[in-house]
Amino acid sequence: MSDGILVVNAGSSSIKVKLYAIDDADLVPLLSGGMSGIGSAPLLSVTDGNGAVLEERRFEPGEIADASAAQHQLADWFSRHGSAESIIAVGHRVVHGGPDFAEPVLVDDAVLRRLETFIPLAPLHQLGNLDPIRVLRQRRPDLPQVACFDTAFHRGHPELADRFALPRFLHGEGVRRYGFHGLSFEYVAGRLRDLAPGTADGRVVVAHLGSGASLCALKAGRSQETTMSFTALDGLPMGTRCGALDPGVVLHLIEHKGMTPAEIGHMLYRESGLLGLSGLSNDVRTLLASDRPEAAMAVAYFCRRVAQATAALAVTLGGLDAFVFTAGIGENAPEIRRRIIAELGWAGLILSNDANRSGAARLDAEGSRAQIWIVPTDEERMIARHTMRLLGRTAPGAAA
The missing domain is CATH 3.30.420.40 (ATPase, nucleotide binding domain)
Known part of the structure; x- marks a missing residue:
């Protein structure tokens, strides 16, 4: 089986996952799915690259109470169906990179601790983003995990766009305009260059x-x-x-x-x-x-x-x-x-x-x-490309 990149896009009530095979010409989607309705009406669903349903399973609300429990279920599914062995790295969407992270980064203990400090800045998203990282680090400590930030694409803004009209010391403490949806905007910018250079x-x-x-x-x-x-x-x-x-x-x-x-x-x-x-x-x-x-x-x-x-x-x-x-x-x-x-x-x-x-x-x-x-967006493909680059491998179709 070809090497694969798993992309995890986790939120407060759902986790979306996508497994790509690394091909010389492209990143080929093999599996898509995830867990929706976390804490209320949990539903595990997985489809293959052609959209055919491979799994659809409902749980009681208490069985899947948070993103950690959902990630364990998804990891179990990949292990049972023989897909886990092909995964060489996992790329995660992390909403907030704060003032520290202007590009994707390999996650270690220090990075994880720093990302936890940004939870108050994105309370609906950040905690859910980080829980699957913790779960996979416990299950596969050898597996490289890459955090890709929704804020990173905006980090090159000129000062006029970055500041609030507040006392200057607050900007130095990180109270600034970060911006989000950066992975989507980055992908669309690349696709538009293909469509209309x-x-x-x-x-x-x-x-x-x-x-x-x-x-x-x-x-x-x-x-x-x-x-x-x-x-x-x-x-x-x-x-x-x-x-x-x-x-x-x-x-x-x-x-x-x-x-x-x-x-x-x-x-x-x-x-x-x-x-x-x-x-x-x-x-x-x-x-x-x-x-x-x-x-x-x-x-x-x-x-x-x-x-x-x-x-x-x-x-x-x-x-x-x-x-x-x-x-x-x-x-x-x-x-x-x-x-x-x-x-x-x-x-x-x-x-x-x-x-x-x-x-x-x-x-x-x-x-x-x-x-x-x-221009349809594809945040998951953008995350897969960033993950490959950080591993030192050429990202297929990187111009798209």
């Missing part, structure tokens, strides 16, 4: 629109500024996260509503965004299908904020040559794409309705002042 060298805004959402301003394929900042709460409204918020609201909730930091954190991370605006759902499909005015307002709010943030990033770039949609909503919701581009009509962006409905790669109509693209 001249455009990729220009001024591009990429919209990663999913349950978590952020925009990134690219110039010559490098991040210049992004909408998320110190935490993944900032910027655009998301499925359940609030996005940009007057900090005075937090003071008000503490001083006049008597809420604790934990209660406020729960509300801002889990009860806000599209869910909070609509009172109905965090899923744009549900909101678009609803006839409730609150649902319509939530969708309009989301599209307006995306357009406003795009305008702000165009100032950073000094103009706009292309706008790129990616991630779950960006790739699969033509009505959301239509509304966002309509909000940007003042800037001369014109959408081809036929291309948009069909989900074509390029969406701009004749006369549009900027190109409009859909």
Whole structure:
């Protein structure tokens, strides 16, 4: 069996895994799957490279209470089915690299301890990211594990994009704009260079629109500024996260509503965004299908904020040559794409309705002042490439 790279993308309630075989010409997906519904309705599912179901097993909630238990189950499955022997390294998505980590790194005790200090900066994600690393270090201490950071792609920002208007000593202590979704933006930047090299060298805004959402301003394929900042709460409204918020609201909730930091954190991370605006759902499909005015307002709010943030990033770039949609909503919701581009009509962006409905790669109509693209993201493949590079092996298809 060919050598393989296992990619682990773990969150607070799910773990996604993907096993790639290392081929001379490409990274070939062999297995995909994971554990969803951790702590509530756990479901283990695995498919082969062609999408055929190999395993689907449900558990009682108490059986899979956290990411550690889920990773043990996944590791057991790979061992039982003879796939573990082929794995030469594991690459992990780790949301927050803090001020220390500007590129992927091999995990050792010191790295793991440092990454644990960033848990308060990404409470929904960081702990879940690190638990599978601990489990695999216990089970296979000889197996190289690589942490790939969502913040790393943004670490080259100019100072103007990195700072808050706070006392300078806080910046030195790590209170700065980090940005997230970097693995997605990095992959999309590479794919755009394949699709439209001249455009990729220009001024591009990429919209990663999913349950978590952020925009990134690219110039010559490098991040210049992004909408998320110190935490993944900032910027655009998301499925359940609030996005940009007057900090005075937090003071008000503490001083006049008597809420604790934990209660406020729960509300801002889990009860806000599209869910909070609509009172109905965090899923744009549900909101678009609803006839409730609150649902319509939530969708309009989301599209307006995306357009406003795009305008702000165009100032950073000094103009706009292309706008790129990616991630779950960006790739699969033509009505959301239509509304966002309509909000940007003042800037001369014109959408081809036929291309948009069909989900074509390029969406701009004749006369549009900027190109409009859909570029599907692939964070797992990006992690696999980084893992191979850190092991000193050439990453197949690295330009993609």
